[in-house]
């Protein structure tokens with residue numbers, strides 16, 4: 001694994017996201033910290049050429065990482081993220097660290113997601129927005145005394161599925177086409193004492209849903225959403241909702257139009273930075 005890194009003004013973070021949005025040769029990680037004016041940009045690739053190409057355009061440093069656990073190399077431990085009054089997402093790894101987080105944030109449920117190979121530490125705008133929608137949707141269902149189930153498509157670290165379990169979902173399933181993400185999700189479910197959550201390796205593009213869920217969350221990327229809308233819509237139980245994220249602002253119109261053609265009825269759109277999250281019902 002190779003990594004390119006560079007410091008940049010935090011106000012330019014969106015610009016960097018956009019610059020790298022179409023770069024399929026690696027993964028951009030933006031490490032930002034509340035109250036700090038700089039962000040640390042990191043671009044990871046399996047091979048050296050893509051990171052060298054980035055360095056040639058933007059300067060910065062290139063390093064060869066000998067271990068695969070690349071995200072753990074992120075320059076600093078990310079600060080905890082609060083979601084409504086309900087959760088604190090933190091990078092605690094061990095039971096002792098989780099206990100420490102519980103003591104620091106009384107009254108909140110802790111979700112421990114150490115930086116790892118899979119996406120989803122709660123810091124990205126898309127994850128944070130879906131988490132908020134999930135908390136609100138769970139509260140509504142709880143107030144109405146309804147039982148509910150949840151599917152997390154493109155589970156990454158498993159964060160959304162774990163949150164759904166902690167919010168009271170009775171049946172939770174997550175999937176990812178990346179076996180490393182599935183493994184990490186299972187480890188995170190164990191770490192967070194949510195053993196009922198199931199994770200499987202599934203490519204959503206080749207998926208034929210055999211069940212339905214009351215809440216289906218898919219924070220995947222617009223091109224996968226566009227292609228998978230028929231399956232996504234079919235996987236939502238009657239009266240259920242679909243939460244979609246991973247859509248860049250510039251792609252939202254086309255993506256949501258494709259969703260509408262497949263039967264997605266948008267009820268709420270949240271824009272955070274350059275990212276759009278949409279929630280709605282299905283016909």
Ligand SMILES: C[S@@+](CC[C@H](N)C(=O)[O-])C[C@H]1O[C@@H](n2cnc3c(N)ncnc32)[C@H](O)[C@@H]1O
Nearest residue numbers: 119120127154155156176177178203204205219
């Ligand atoms: C943006 S991350 C979201 C992770 C996590 N759910 C979150 O909200 O933070 C997208 C995830 O979708 C997975 N993914 C991308 N295309 C997929 C596909 N066709 N089928 C299943 N998973 C996919 C990626 O491996 C990645 O883990």
